[in-house]
Amino acid sequence: FPIIKVEQAAMEAKLTEIRPDVLVVPGWGSVIAQRALLWAMRHDCPLVTFSDSQLEGLPRSVLQDLVKRRLVSAFSAAQVAGARARRYLQHFGLPSAAISEGVDVVDNAHFAQHAGLSAIDLSKARARLALPERYFFSVNRFVPQKNLSGLLSTFSDYVAAGQAGGLELVIAGDGELRSALEAQILESGLCGKVHLLGRVSYSDLPMLYRLADAFVIASNSHSETWGLAVNEAMAAACPVLVSNSCGSSEDLVEDGANGFTFSADDPAGLSDIFSKIGAQQFDLAALGARAEAKIAQWDLDFFAAGFWAAVRHAKQRPVAPSFLSKLLLRALLFKSKLN
Template sequence: MIFDNFGPYHIARLTAASSLMTVLGVEVAGSSQDYAWVRPAGDRPFEQVTLFPDGRSAQATPFDLAQKIAATLDAFQPDIVAIPGWHDRAALAALLWVDSKPDTVRIIVMSESNRDDGQRSFHKEFVKRHIVGLCSAGLVGGTRAARYLEGLGMAPDQIALGYDVVDNGYFAAHAAAARSNAAAIRSRLNLPDDYFLSSCRFIPKKNLPFLIDAYAAFRASRQGDAWPLVLMGDGEMRPALEAQVAALGLGDMVRFPGFVQYESLPAYYGLARAFVLASTVEQWGLVVNEAMASGLPVLVSNHCGCAADLVVDGQNGFTFDPNDQADLVRGFGAVADHAAALGAASAALIAPWSPDRFANSLAALAQVALAAPSPRASAIARLTLRWLAR
């Protein structure tokens, strides 16, 4: 199973999968380009190889990456190789390796892409179809991703849900522990008694200026009687967001705790009253899983891939149009007025979306893949792979 870098979510999935099969986790780089995770210590129940321990994958030449992928897979001799999508250079290198082993190895593509998460063009979709045609099965985030993979030519019985999961038990237990010691933890983390929480990188697609404006409008509609907003995360837009908060006169009603490491996340979730994700583009949104596992009601942009599977309007939260401020203002009010009941429903709805689902789906797809004829790469597919992996 190949990933660019092992964050906490990947480790939870690999650990669950290792209870059902022999797993080699291939980590391309020892650090992430997007997240400053501190690697947790301790042994893991799966074999792990890091191809570039001291560098990021973007620093590797295509030749070095292909050589290391081939050498690693040659040594392990897998029956199944699970790859992270069809854009990743390591995934393409693994596809080339599998193509050199006709009839003996199958590919499972792991994907959360959906039709609406980016601009589509005929030539790009043509290339994707050829790459997907080399895969024997697909493990996807949710129903939108499944429909997209079907549109690229994969049969429905070759697709299973369960790629986008988090360790629900970890978040539930540690959020509950935070609530049991709420006063001390609020004081240590400088958190208000009740608050709306959002968690994301501070980049344009996360739509944080819209979120702040909508929150300001909601506060005005309640004559200032509204929970504060805590924006957890960091990134290039932070100075502009802080200036926006100041210009709106929100003061400490919007707080910026910065990037929070995995071991501290449940405390922020556990002491919040509701969670909001306002992205204009989001293939899935694992922070919604985290919030629901922590027992929070959720407000989720209908542009997020997870919205179709995890949010039942009026039951555990609400979806909204990330370009319609009034829609989100209504959502803030509805969640604030019914937070306890909605949060309890969240915890129940997220329960099936666990690492065990990832493992069981992967194991089932492995059987499907091994029972099917090995896909044959066309001349166009081989040329495409070599061109993309160069």
């Protein structure tokens, strides 16, 4: 199908020109998405959306839920991230048969590229990247919902309990909380044990995952609707430690088989996992191999299959949006323009 870049003002004219059989619009939060949805409604064009939203852990508003239910009813089909996103759209009235999965995938081959490297090559890579012999790895934007302060506190507890195995903590990324995290590292006496790498290149990420004992994501907010770094780590055959706030925890993590889930509200639980990994109570190579095998099912082909399944469903079983759906969408567009 054609991929055409247009300015917002010209979008409706271009859609009228190409007359798509189905229009895929990722949600309704932006002005351009709202205008695209209205165009589709005016021209009886079936709609498909993407979603990785989840119901779990978020406060509900009766009024907002009623509005969402009417907006969701305008779509003929959707492609979602996983089980939680499927439940989210079903909650708002979209039939299960109209929902396919596979939105949140990565290029697995890129992250698996270092499989089979010799111990000598891995040692050279470790020296080039100035990495400790054993470490937990995390990659994040330095924003509150990533709970990096909580991760540092838990790692501090692990150190205080004896730092079994001598693992250090390596964190890649940057953002608004960097200064606060640096201060916390200093105050906690973690200098030399926690390493903030800053932003790292896409080409270096596979090796950072490959050399780690385990990857950890400690998000404490359900706005972490998936966590694509989990996919990346698994593709690099790295065991994963995933907060149950992350949408991917339900679909990708098999506790004790390819990693572990934990509650961000239970730092002692994660600290205990750290200590057990340090004491080599788990076969990390086996965990990593099973992680890689699991994520092999969540690849670019999985996304493509889910995408076309949603498009076919929308074409075969189009839904006619209600007058109320159109009215609400016009109200949203008006509000967006005011803002």
